[in-house]
Amino acid sequence: MAASILQAMPTLYVRDVPAELYEQLRGEAKSARRSISAEAVERLRRSLSPRSGTSLEQFLRDADRIRAEHALSSDSPGAAELIREDRDR
Secondary structure, three states: OHHHHOOOOOOOOOOOOOHHHHHHHHHHHHHOOOOHHHHHHHHHHHHHOOOOOOOHHHHHHHHHHHHHHOOOOOOOOOHHHHHHHHHOO
């Protein structure tokens, strides 16, 4: 009876995964004490779920704040001047 209640879950096959990405996923799975498959599903779930954290407005406010904290002074050399200086070395 119980088996008739359960629905089969789709299977996702991913081909041509770069070795370094696979190893990173394997390491994260081991740290979380999950199988590689369970870690991949969790990563997909988190990346596709609506974000409950930072809104676009908050992100833009944070970006403006960081930009202001790291702004160059008016007497800082421009990019062209720095490139010329570097080429002349």
